[in-house]
Structure formats: C-alpha cells, structure tokens
Amino acid sequence: MPNEKSTKSAEIIEGAFAVLLREGLATLSYDRIASGANVSRQLVRYYFPEPDDLMLALADRLAETYREALTNGLAGISGPDRLKVFFDFYFDLLEGQAKPRDDQAYDALFSLAAGSAPIRDNLRGQYSLLGLTLTHEIRSCYPDIPMASCAEISYLFVTIMYGHWKMVATLGLSEDHKHIARRSIDRIIASYRALPEPSNDQSAWKT
Template structure:
C-alpha cells in the first residue's frame, strides 16, 4: 500500500474544511467537522494544523488555485473580445460548459474571519487585488480608448459588483437569474468609460490598502 505524504494529508484536510464550511457555514466549523469531512481523525487534523488560522490560509490558497486553473483553461485560451467576455462570463456563472465553483459559503466564512485575522485579511485582499490587476490589463488591451486610470477603476467596479452579486444570490437566496442584470451592468460600465473621457478628479491609487 502506498504511503500518504504529509502534503497529501494537508490537502485532504483543506478539502475537508472546504466541504464543512460549504455545508454548514462558519458557526459549525470545528476540528471534528473537518475530520469527519476529510475522513480522518481529529487528532490527525490537529497534528497537521495545530493553528486553525494556518488551515484557513491554506484554504484561501486552494480556492484561488481552483479559479486560476479554470481561467487559464477558459479565458486564457481565448483571443480578442472573447477573452474579456469569457473572464466576465465565468465570474457571473454564464460561461458555457464551465461552472463557477460553488464556494460562496466558504468565501462568506473567510470574509468573517478576516475581521479578526490580519493574515486572512491580507491573503484575501491580495487575491482580489490580483483578479483586479489581471482584468485591468485585459481591459486596457481590449479597449484602447481606456487609459490606465479607467481600466483600473473598471477592475475595481467589477470585483465589487461580482462579490456583491454573489452575496445577494448565493448567500441571501435571490434568484440566480439576477446574474444577467449584473453582467449587463458590467457591459454598460465598460461602454460608459469608453464613451466618456472626462476627468472626474484626482487619480486614486486603486487596490491600495490602509496600513494595519
């Protein structure tokens, strides 16, 4: 019988934490709940993750990796307008043949934890910032009429709109068809920025954060 490495065990535990959070949310998360989902003993989970925060950080990284792999396989293989469209469609769960991961309860839990954990807050903000920076670049390439400031502002608006949309739909139970409204709003925002070059004030350092 092949032995299981420590890294394999940790991945198994992280997957167990994901499933526990997605099934019952943060109030019911415990070493016992993670162990049950992972098919391991509570003692083994605690051996690999004596600090719960470390488990949550690895869970953040696992989820970011899932999105990265899907985007490389979908939007990353496209050219021209189809590339940006695939990126936006994926995050609003409108990409043909590729579902957005069902992970909204887990992200709700991560956001709750970030209020009291600078490490989780830093990890999450870095991941959202990366999404924004990638999309800002894509906006600039696809829409030459946009300057850097406009592309960065659109990337910020997209992330805010996308996150807010999923809190309303996945967390609060509004009909999933609202994704059509959110996706349509993103197209209108892009057009408005392309059509209106008026400067509305001093530039803002998009994706900057206040010091801890």
C-alpha cells in the same frame, strides 16, 4: 507525485471546505473537519495546529481553483473575446466552464477576516491580483480607455461580482440576477468609452 504529508493536508482542506459548504461557519470545528476529511482530530491538529493556518490553506486552494478554471477558459482566446470570457466566467455564464461553487466558503473566510489580519491580507491579495489582471485585460481590449479608468472599471467589476454572489449565498436572492449584474458591466464600460477623460484617482487597487 504528491507525498503523504501533502496528500493528508489536501484531504483535511477538502474536509474543511465540505463542512463550510454543508453546514456553514457556525459549526466549523476540528471535530467536524476531521469527520469531513475522514481523519482523526489529532491529525488535523498535527497538520494545522492553528485554525488560521487551515483557513489560509483553504483560501489558497480556492484561489488555485479559480486560476486553473480561468486559464482553461482563456486557452487559445485572444482579442475582445478574452474580456468576455473573464466577465462571463465570474458570473457563471461561460458555457462549458462553470464557476466554482464556493460562495459559502468565501462568506466564511470574509467573516473570519474581520478578526484575522493574515486571512484579510490573503483575501485582499486575491482580489487585488484579479483586479490588476483585469485592468490590463480591459486596457488591451479598449486602448481608448485610460489606464486609471480601466482600474476603476476592474474595481467596479470585482465589487459587483462579489456583491452579487454574497447576496445569493447569504440572503438567498435568485442566482438569475447574475444576468443583471453582467449587463451592468457592459454598460459601465460603454459609459467610460463615451466619456474617456482620465480619472484623477490612481489608487483603485492600492491599500
């Protein structure tokens, strides 16, 4: 059972998340977060004395939401269908398991990462873990594709997926473009299978 401290911390994190989704980064402040969490400003400062601490906790909360959702989506699925679930989930095409609606929050975190090494490291770690996990899923599904090429495909997937949702969240492009982005992943895989020569670059997910 969660204790009072963890409960209050979670409420504050949810308050910050709500403010980011509703108002964006420009208005984010201890006062606005306190209002969103229905707690005092002093309590927010008590649990999160540094703004980066709160944003890191929010980043962890977002990552955990994805892990739980994807774990549920993959439950009992094996073989090539696992890879389809991965791709469909991140483009919000998986029936019965919606992608979290958090693009504005991630937008804000990436903006903050430009001036914060801890936030930058956290986000890089999230996407690198996704890329490495997906690399092995691709290799398991398509053993004819060399491992280095699987890493390249996973890198392309992450950049296309992230780019699509940023174009939707920031520039207002149609969310329906996810179908274009999703189809491109299948075409990329087909092109690697047609030309299975191993890549000379072994560093797709190295920093």
